[in-house]
Amino acid sequence: MATAANKTSAGKQEQQGFVYLPLIAGWLVPGAGHFLLGKWIRGTLLAASIILMFALGLAMHGKLYTGGPEILDLLGFIGDLGNGAMYFVAHLLGLGAEPVMVTTADYGSKFIVVAGLLNVIAAVDAHNLRTGRKEA
Amino acid sequence: MFRPSHFTAVLLFALFASTVFGITMRETPKRMFKYGAYCFALFVGAAIVLSWVMYLIAR
Numbered sequence: 258m259a260t261a262a263n264k265t266s267a268g269k270q271e272q273q274g275f276v277y278l279p280l281i282a283g284w285l286v287p288g289a290g291h292f293l294l295g296k297w298i299r300g301t302l303l304a305a306s307i308i309l310m311f312a313l314g315l316a317m318h319g320k321l322y323t324g325g326p327e328i329l330d331l332l333g334f335i336g337d338l339g340n341g342a343m344y345f346v347a348h349l350l351g352l353g354a355e356p357v358m359v360t361t362a363d364y365g366s367k368f369i370v371v372a373g374l375l376n377v378i379a380a381v382d383a384h385n386l387r388t389g390r391k392e393a
Numbered sequence: 394m395f396r397p398s399h400f401t402a403v404l405l406f407a408l409f410a411s412t413v414f415g416i417t418m419r420e421t422p423k424r425m426f427k428y429g430a431y432c433f434a435l436f437v438g439a440a441i442v443l444s445w446v447m448y449l450i451a452r
Contacts, residue, residue, distance in 0.1 A: 299416050306409040313405060316395035361396045368406065375413040382417040392420050 279387045283380030285341040290383025296393070303379045310372035311343050314353075319365020321353030333366070339373025400440075407436035 283290025288304025291297075315321075321344065322333035337344050347353055357363050385391035397405065415429025 302412055303416055306412040310405075310409040313395060317397070318394055359396075360399075361394070361402075364397070364399075364402045368402075371406070371410065375410060378417050379413055 276387060277384065279383035280380050283383040284339070284376065287341070287343070287376050287379060290380050291386070294383060294386050294393070296383075296386065307340075307372050307376045307379065308343070310368050310375070311340055311347075314365040314368030314372060315347060317365030317368065318355060318357075318359070318362040319353060319367070319369045320355070320357050320362065321348055321369065322366075323348070333370055336370035336373045339375075339377040340369070341376060344373070403437060403440045407433050407440075411436065 279290035279293050282293055286304075287307035288300035288302075291300030291303060320333075322330055322337045324331055324334040340347075353369065355362075357366060382391065386393055411429045411433035414432045415425040415427075419425045419428045
């Protein structure tokens with residue numbers, strides 16, 4: 258009985274620590290939240306999907322939103338921020354700064370925004386796994 | 394510059410979004426796969442149906 262209680266206590270201690278780490282890591286780097294929890298296959302699939310979507314968006318000459326007075330620019334910026342570190346790196350490298358001139362570039366802009374939104378979903382999933390709200 | 398056709402862009406979009414939806418919305422690998430495939434079919438099917446609707450409206 259005492260052994261079982263000790264195990265439960267040890268398990269709870271393992272669950273303690275910074276609960277939001279998978280959420281923040283998953284936001285900054287796609288799939289990282291799942292990697293931290295040992296979910297390697299899920300993390301790899303999520304990372305591949307989100308990174309590829311973001312990269313293809315840039316390859317299509319999609320626009321990286323930087324905010325602005327227009328509501329659509331602001332919403333696009335919020336969506337883009339979901340990409341975490343990828344957004345900041347791409348912005349620093351000057352990618353996605355060209356104006357949208359062709360239809361494909363418009364698709365690209367949407368790919369980048371949706372990649373950010375999907376990354377937020379993935380990061381929240383990692384948080385739910387961490388807190389036990391979702392079964393592993 | 395990567396310039397996919399509209400339909401190729403739909404397929405890519407559906408593939409990536411369905412993968413994330415499948416993994417995050419279900420709990421077991423089998424159910425994840427089934428839900429991902431269901432989302433993919435809905436994305437692509439809806440795009441095809443809406444394309445025909447727009448084509449017929451424009452005539």
